[in-house]
Amino acid sequence: MANLLLVEDDTTFSKLLSSFLGKHGHQVKVCSSLKGAREALTEEGPFDVLMLDYRLPDGNSVDFLKTLRSEGNRTAAFIMTSFHDVRTAVTAMQIGAFDYITKPVNPEELLMVLREALNKGEVTSVKAVSKAKPNVKADKQSLEYIEGKSKISKQLYEYVRLVAPTDMSVIIQGESGTGKEHVAKSIHRLSKRANGPFVAIDCGSLSKDLAASELFGHKKGAFTGALMDKIGQFEAADGGTLFLDEIGNLGYDVQIKLLRALQERIIVPIGATQQVKVDVRLIAATNEDLMANAATGDFREDLYHRLNEFKIEVPPLRKRGEDLGIFVQHFVDKANEELERNVRELSKEVMEIFMKYDWPGNLRELNNVIKRLVLLSKEEVATTSALPAEMITSMEDQQKPAGSDLKALQETHEKEMIEKVLQEVRYNKSKAAKLLNIDRKTLYYKIEKYHIE
Numbered sequence: 001m002a003n004l005l006l007v008e009d010d011t012t013f014s015k016l017l018s019s020f021l022g023k024h025g026h027q028v029k030v031c032s033s034l035k036g037a038r039e040a041l042t043e044e045g046p047f048d049v050l051m052l053d054y055r056l057p058d059g060n061s062v063d064f065l066k067t068l069r070s071e072g073n074r075t076a077a078f079i080m081t082s083f084h085d086v087r088t089a090v091t092a093m094q095i096g097a098f099d100y101i102t103k104p105v106n107p108e109e110l111l112m113v114l115r116e117a118l119n120k121g122e123v124t125s126v127k128a129v130s131k132a133k134p135n136v137k138a139d140k141q142s143l144e145y146i147e148g149k150s151k152i153s154k155q156l157y158e159y160v161r162l163v164a165p166t167d168m169s170v171i172i173q174g175e176s177g178t179g180k181e182h183v184a185k186s187i188h189r190l191s192k193r194a195n196g197p198f199v200a201i202d203c204g205s206l207s208k209d210l211a212a213s214e215l216f217g218h219k220k221g222a223f224t225g226a227l228m229d230k231i232g233q234f235e236a237a238d239g240g241t242l243f244l245d246e247i248g249n250l251g252y253d254v255q256i257k258l259l260r261a262l263q264e265r266i267i268v269p270i271g272a273t274q275q276v277k278v279d280v281r282l283i284a285a286t287n288e289d290l291m292a293n294a295a296t297g298d299f300r301e302d303l304y305h306r307l308n309e310f311k312i313e314v315p316p317l318r319k320r321g322e323d324l325g326i327f328v329q330h331f332v333d334k335a336n337e338e339l340e341r342n343v344r345e346l347s348k349e350v351m352e353i354f355m356k357y358d359w360p361g362n363l364r365e366l367n368n369v370i371k372r373l374v375l376l377s378k379e380e381v382a383t384t385s386a387l388p389a390e391m392i393t394s395m396e397d398q399q400k401p402a403g404s405d406l407k408a409l410q411e412t413h414e415k416e417m418i419e420k421v422l423q424e425v426r427y428n429k430s431k432a433a434k435l436l437n438i439d440r441k442t443l444y445y446k447i448e449k450y451h452i453e
């Protein structure tokens with residue numbers, strides 16, 4: 001039996017859900033607002049899993065969860081969202097931090113996601129620590145992952161093989177769910193450090209107060225709550241690779257410490273007087289534009305350049321062309337095995353929809369949608385009946401006009417405006433920056449970004 005917190009403002013739905021989960025032996029506390037959830041967490045917690053509706057009267061649950069994580073709350077959680085909000089939920093999703101389920105909620109799917117959340121247990125900032133066994137050539141990872149055959153994928157793995165044997169720091173940039181962690185693991189596996197540890201940290205779920213201690217360790221008594229000495233993840237990764245996911249989330253003071261660790265190869269645990277030598281290769285991932293953040297001062301420029309010895313862009317799924325079919329088959333096989341089903345393939349109509357859809361959540365979203373399809377399909381060929389209904393309607397309406405992509409639209413406007421102002425001031429960049437109300441660094445960055453001559 002699990003102790004669940006359900007935050008849902010649709011009372012009919014929450015009653016149905018809690019009675020359904022009750023019948024499956026779970027205990028459910030229901031709240032209809034984030035304020036209520038906050039109170040329940042303080043007064044009635046801890047819970048095993050948080051189940052959060054996306055839109056609530058007093059805010060959205062992605063922001064709520066982010067706050068909880070930054071406060072150090074690590075309860076497993078998933079978000080229930082309508083298909084139209086998937087994009088937002090997915091974009092904000094951190095690996096392992098939380099999952100999502102689309103409404104209308106299918107009972108079998110709900111139990112599946114809940115089971116997974118319970119198995120995962122508490123979310124930790126340390127995502128994975130693995131020590132590869134020497135002499136095991138075809139390790140499990142190579143069976144679980146595929147590279148794809150498209151030109152863009154071939155290039156991606158060419159870069160991976162090129163940079164892996166060096167000791168260069170690498171920035172892996174790509175949208176959420178594109179496989180950045182997998183790329184980092186591949187670099188580690190193909191490096192001289194393959195027999196050393198691979199430690200993955202999710203900086204997005206590190207609380208601000210504890211980030212430095214998590215990375216560099218602390219001495220007993222260094223701060224309230226430091227009850228004993230703690231080894232930081234830098235030391236844990238000694239001789240291997242440290243993977244910092246969502247590095248853009250690290251606070252400024254931790255960024256300074258990180259830069260020092262990279263430059264001098266030494267760390268000082270909090271409260272310690274002695275320095276500790278470390279031999280760690282750093283790989284950082286981000287789905288933000290770190291260069292832009294460095295230009296605006298949100299990320300330390302010196303650290304950015306120190307990390308950016310090599311940059312790898314992981315392409316979004318919609319740009320991986322023919323790989324889609326390969327990934328589909330791979331995820332179908334995986335879901336069959338996990339769920340003990342026997343779906344052979346997806347119908348032509350499903351594949352057509354998949355090809356038109358733009359997959360904002362990339363491989364992770366594809367994996368989720370296929371799992372649902374396999375779970376709900378009774379036949380060997382999975383049909384559109386197991387797709388979220390709204391996915392089908394949205395595809396029917398979708399003409400993909402250029403003007404529907406808000407970000408692209410904003411960028412086009414921005415580019416036009418910058419060009420216009422630059423012309424007006426005869427390319428005097430200081431004047432242009434002033435008129436545009438941005439600093440010069442940001443202007444330079446944007447000129448480069450938009451290839452303005």
Ligand SMILES: Nc1ncnc2c1ncn2[C@@H]1O[C@H](COP(=O)(O)OP(=O)(O)OP(=O)(O)O)[C@@H](O)[C@H]1O
Pocket residue numbers: 093094095144145146147174175176177178179180181182183245285287330363364367
């Ligand atoms: N090459 C691959 N072959 C098969 N599955 C993959 C591959 N790359 C990624 N995946 C799967 O896609 C999902 C997302 O991958 P991963 O966590 O590496 O992405 P990410 O870009 O690091 O995500 P985030 O931005 O949220 O941290 C995982 O379930 C992973 O197993």
